[in-house]
Amino acid sequence: MKQTPLPVVSMMVLACSLLLGLAGGLWALDGTEGGDTATGALPSLQQGGASEESRGTPPLTKEQQILEMDIATSSLLELASWCRRLGLSEGGTREELQNRLRQYYGIPLSKGSDASGKEQISSSEKPKTPEKTSSPRTIVIESAEQSEFFTLDVVNEEYARLRGKVQITIKEGDTSYTLSAEELLYNKTRNQLSARGNVIYTKKKGEVIETFRGTALSLNLDSLSGAFLGGFSERAMEGKSNAYKFTGQVISRDAEGSTVLQDVDITTASVEEPYWSIHASKLWLLPGNDWAIAHAVLKVGELPLFYIPFLYLPGDEVVFHPVLGYRNREGSFVQTTTYLLGRPKASSSTENSITRLLGSSENEERRLEGVFLRATGERRKSGDEVSLAILFDMYANLGAYGGLELSIPKNGAWGKQDVSMGIGFSRTIYPLGSSLYSPYNPIDGSIDWNSAYFLNWMVPFRYRFKATGSLSLGTFSLSWTIPVYSDPYVDDDFLDRSEQMDWLSMIKEGASAGSSSSSSSNILGSYNLRIGGSGTIPTDVLSPLISSFTVNSLSSTLIFKTKSSTLYASSSSPWQSFFYPSQWTLASFSGNVRGTLFSNSVKKSPSSELISEDGKKANLLDSALSPWTEERSPQTIPGAEGPQKQADTSDSFTIPALSQTFEGSGGAQYLWNVEYSLDPTASWDLHYHYSKWKEVYEVNWSDISYLYSILGINGTIASNFSRSDNLFTMSFKIGGNANWQHYQYIDTSASDIDANSLLLSAYKASGYYLTAESTFTLRPLVQDEMWKNSQFQYTLKGKWLSTVFNNDVQDPRWDLLWGSWSKDYISSHSLSATLSALTSLGEQSLGLSMELPPRESLLSGNTRLQWGASSLSANTSISKPFEDPLFNPLTVSGTVVFAPRFQYKQDLTYTPEEKSLTSWISTLSWYDLSASLSYAYSKSYLFSGGKWTLASDEEALRPKAFQLSYGTSLNNLVFWKNRIQASLNISSSLSLDLQRYTYSSFTFSLGTTVKIHEFLDFSFTSKSQNRVIYRYIQSWPIWEQSVQVPGEQNMLVDLLNSFRFDSDTLRKSSGFKLQALSVKAVHYMGDWTATLTTDLEPYLDTSQLPYRYAFNTKVSFLVQWIPISEFKTQTYYDKDGFVFK
Incomplete structure (x- = not known):
């Protein structure tokens, strides 16, 4: 055959990658932003609501006007006494008590107030802070022995004083505050609270609990700012049982959330005499979880270890996330990840105990301020958000890498989109010995900067690109995976990176702890570029002729494999292996079509469906009459004109005019349906002549070995005839399969391609066949509840028609073979009978089956008896029972259950040929x-x-x-x-x-x-x-x-x-x-744990002859500080010696 050059597909691959990856990403990103804008632009609901309320509010009666005047002019103390007399709650502000009384007397609430008495602010009056939404604050008095309400007329301020085991709870969103003291004074006008005597103030938010204790407290409830005298604070780590105690002479907290402790001691809260402590003149706990300490001394017991004049640790993240480290091969490096959108996911392995204690939670929202991501203190609304990060890494030996990571969550029709791409400027690293590497050639001292082939051009960098995503288009879905790599080592060189810097481990163990090499290799072996979809085509119009049309798969796949270079086999260059296109499945399709050609089964008419006089469906509940006729009054229909008729409240009950259809039994029905199913498949595959490519620059997309196609279809048509009571069932099925393989192109000029062998295999795989299957089942005792599972069944199945290739490639021909009455064409011909009885002890059954000619005769029998949880079963068979009978082994299995956990089981096998039991298991x-x-x-x-x-x-x-x-x-x-x-x-x-x-x-x-x-x-x-x-x-x-x-x-x-x-x-x-x-x-x-682990296991010592078994004793001893788990020391011993960490 003459070779016809195909177009270069590399440009098509690149175009598909960019179009699907970037277009899909931008479209989904645009949809996400649009959703946010729509949410933030909700129209005000207050204006319309106010007008409706003013139109619908009825005028006050004379009594209500007098009550409204009394409520409006009463003081807080008078309102509380009024509520107490009526049995209402007397807690709350003056406005809350007023509205509580208005509700009791049925007086409409004043405009702009809800039931609790709080002012409602319209959307136009609310402060424009879209990133923070205030939650309602609730104050509940849990307990108090005495209460007093009074007013200072001089300053016009209202007060409430509580005495004796006072405890109040303040709830705001997901945060709760609990305050207990001996005496509490509340200034309602200024919303100021003062407490004294065994003051305990607890704040709980999520799993973090803070507790302040002191002699006196002054707290502003609007800003929750205040000051403690002679107190201490306890804070528990999130997700941990450890609690830490902060003690200070003065503890103050301002409205912005900053806490200042003077003359402070920090230690654990679990023991009275702490094992360690930090004493400082001042400690700042700043908003955003930044913290600072001045003139601090760390003590273990009473022994001072070291002095810290000043230390400031930001609890916020740097936007570009620098990571420093060292690896033997790459040398010193810095890796940066800059998030333009989104934020990195939390990694417990890179988070140390100090940041967990005084740092911010990963579940908090953050906002960009300069180069920092500041914690807002609000819980993250959702973990699914658009993420866009820029990567830039530099290595002392390897070179540099720059990339982009884009992740877009599912949004509407667009599924999750991920795009990862980057280029690297690298140089060959030469091994100089054990754990020694250098970018300089040890022979001439030269530097080899790596290059790669992009399409047909050489570029001075290495590259990687991977895009994954999906798109839903109604009943169809499209997905793609588009990777493109310059060489198999690009991921291994540039993706062994981290986004979190563990400073504590780096200080303890050196720079090599910043980012250690991964133990697993990222060297790529092969990859597939695939674009595919699946779905269903609506067939409601053609139903039941075509009940479903399913596209199981419609895809195109390009397969890349790796090959070792002969020229660079012993080199450390990335060119020692290269990718090459192996096979391209231009298109692959598989589907299913099914439907019903004929059916006499009719859906049951909905007997419960009611038809009114006008032909429309009526709801029976709408026409039902209420039994409480005395309580009903004539209803006025809005918008109706003229006089209205009053509802008839007489005792008479009139049945509405209904038309009902009922379906009688009419005896058994005969059901007949003819159904079909088709499964078409098709594929077009292109194979490249990769055996001639020895180096990466020899890859030629025009070198094609062959192009072939496969077309196939598998189908069945079945006729089922039965009676509705299952007395009998008859089915006849015709199945067929057709397969055609054809080579559109074969490169006959290639010496390693045998065209005749390819054609012969394709011709042998081509052809078609037809099969037929008939089954008849009779259940004569179906009406009897005990014997209804008893049945007779007859089955005949075989090949009806087939084709066979004549093995002549030059003159291909397929001969038609008709089926015959022989065991080569009849695959099943059997008759079976089952006698089954459903008793109170269980199901008892006896079955016989017979393989009929032209199959080899086989008579089989089985039985199963059951009584409660115990059972007995047996089965055997006889080959050629009417010619030369051969009795096959008889197997018997029985289980006797004496009690729920006490049973005996026996399995026996008797072989007639041996005239003996051949197996016995008790x-x-x-x-x-x-x-x-x-x-x-x-x-x-x-x-x-x-x-x-x-x-x-x-x-x-x-x-x-x-x-x-x-x-x-x-x-x-x-x-x-x-x-x-x-x-x-x-x-x-x-x-x-x-x-x-x-x-x-x-x-x-x-x-x-x-x-x-x-x-x-x-x-x-x-x-x-x-x-x-x-x-x-x-x-x-x-x-x-x-x-x-x-x-x-x-x-x-x-x-x-x-x-x-x-x-x-x-x-x-x-x-x-x-x-x-x-x-x-x-x-x-206390604050320390000591762990001793000893493991013994035998191993074969092959170090000397003769080989012998010896014990490998592994001993590990670990001492770890609980507050900061990174402070630890470990000793490890095994057969190889001691290791200290």
Whole structure:
């Protein structure tokens, strides 16, 4: 065939990538912004509401006018007394009490006030702060022994004084404040609160709890600013049980949320005598979770460790997120991630304890101020937001990388969109030895800057691009994955990066801790560029002829693979491997069409549907008459003209004019339907001649090996005839499959392409066939509730028509073969009968089936009897029962349940040919104990010369194995007033080989955990095994032959010998061998924890001959400070030596 050059597809790939990635991203981004704008531009609802209210408010009666005048002129104390007399709540402001009384007397509320008495501010009067929405504040007096209300006429201020175990709660949004004191004075006019005597002020927001304690408190309820005298504050870490105590002579808090502590001590709140403390002259806790400290001294106990003159730690993030570090290969580096939109996701692995204690929560909203992202203190509304980040990294050895990361959440028809792209200017890094690298060639000192091929041009940089997304268009959905890489190593070189800098670890361990190399490699092997979709086409107009039309898949896929370079095989350059196009599936399609050609089944008429006189559906509830006729009054219909008729309230009940249709039973119905299903498939594949490409610059998109297409269709048409009561069912199905493969182009000039072989495989795969299947099922006892599952069934299935290729490539021809009455064409021909009875004990069944000619005759039978939870089943078959009968094995299985956790199970197999039982398995289970004895039809063994050999070729039913197992768990064992918790897990198994006795074994596992409250956690697990369990019972008279095994025959003595650490000989001769041992102890020492872990496991030592097993003992000891978990020290030991961290 003549080769016709195809157009270069690389430009098409790039165009699709940019169009789908950027257009989809911009469209979805535009939709997101539009949604925000629409939300922020909601029209005011107050203006229209006011006019409606003024028109609909009825005039006040004479009594209501007098009451309104009394309510408006009463003082707070008088209003409270008035409410108390009426049994109403007397708490709240003067306006709240007034509105409470108005509601009681049915007086409409004044304009601009709600039921609680708070002023409603119209949308035009509200301050324009779209990023912060005020939440209603509620003040509740929980308890007080005395209350007093008075007014100072001189300054015209109203006061309320509460005495004796006062406790009030203030709730605002998701934040709650609780204040308790001996005495509390509330200035209602200034909204100022003062408290004294054992003052406790608690703030709870989410999982963070702050507690202030002191002798006196002054608090402004509008701004929640105030001051404590001689108090301290407690703050718990979010998600942690630790609480920290801040003690100061004066603790003040302003309206902006800044807290200042003078002469402050910081320590843990859990113990009276702290193990550590920080004393400072002043501590600032600033808004946004910034904090600063002056003249601080860190003490452990009473011992001062170091002095801090001043320290300021911002709790906010820097917008470009710099990360510093060092790696052996890349050298020193700085990685920056600048978020123009969105913010990085929280990473618990890079967040230290200091930032968790005094830093901001990742669930708070942030706003950009300069180069900082300031925490607003408000909870994040949603984690799904548009994210746009610019990446810029520099490496001392490798070079530089710049990129862009865009993520757009699902918005309307657009699914989640992700675009990641970047270019890197890198140079070859040469290894100089163990952990030593240099960008300079060790031979001539030159620098090799890397380049790459983009389309057909060489560019002086390396690149990467990946776009993923989806789009929903009604019933269709489109998705794409478009990656493009310059070489297989670009991700491994430039995507081993971090966005969070762990400063504490860097100070402790050096710059190498800033960003360690990833343990997993990001070297790419192959990737696919795919654009695809799926969906359904509406077929309501054509239903039921076409009930559904589904496009399962419609896609185009370009496959890239990697190949090693011959020229750069030994080089460290990225050109040592390169990507090449292997196969391009230009288009691939698969679908399904189904429908009904004929059906006599009619949907049931809705008998409950009511028809009124005018032909419209009527609601029965609308015409129902109320039984409470005396309470009804004539209703005036708005907008009606002329006099209205009054509702008839007489006792007469008139049935409305209804037209109902009912469907009688009419006996059984016969149902007949003809249905079809078609599954078309098609694909066009283009294969490149990549075997001739040895280097990356030799890749040529015009080098095509062959282009071929596959067209296929699979279909069925089925006719089903049955009776509605399931008395019988008849079905006839015709199925077919057609497949056609064709090569549009083959490069015959290539020496490694065998055109005839390709054509031969395509011709053999082409062709079609037809099958037919008929099934008839009769249930003669369907009307009987006990025997309704009994049935007769006849099945015939076979190939009706097929084609076969004549194996001539030059003159291809397909011969037509018609089916015949032979087992080569008839795949199933059977008749079966099932007798089933539904009894109170369960379902009892007996079944017979027969394979009929031209299939090989086979008569099968099965039965199942059931009584409660117990059951018995059996099945067997006879081959060629009417010619040369061959009786196949009979299997019987029975289960007897004596109690919910006590049962016996027996499995038997009888082989008529052997005239003997060939399998016997008995199992007895009682709670956690299980015993099993099995027999098998096998040959016998003889122990001779220290090994087992076959004694004879004669097979018989012989004992095979005995197994005994036990396993139990005891959890939540509590002792000593719940101070000690324990658990125990035991698992053991004994397996006796009754043919080869020395293969018997015993395993035992033990696990226990003991927890002493706030003192010690201890866990122990072990697993041991004994492979010479036979030698303890070798003298028992149950064995057919005597096999002497040397060694200790007393099991208890041998068990004690396994613990004889004073005698290596006895300990090694013991049959009890330890497989694994683990001991872990955690000791709690206030603010510190000490963890000791010991693991023992055997390993095969191959360092010297002869090989031998030895124990690898791993010991780890860790001491860690709870307040700041990064302060720790660890010692580790194993067979390779000590490691200190």
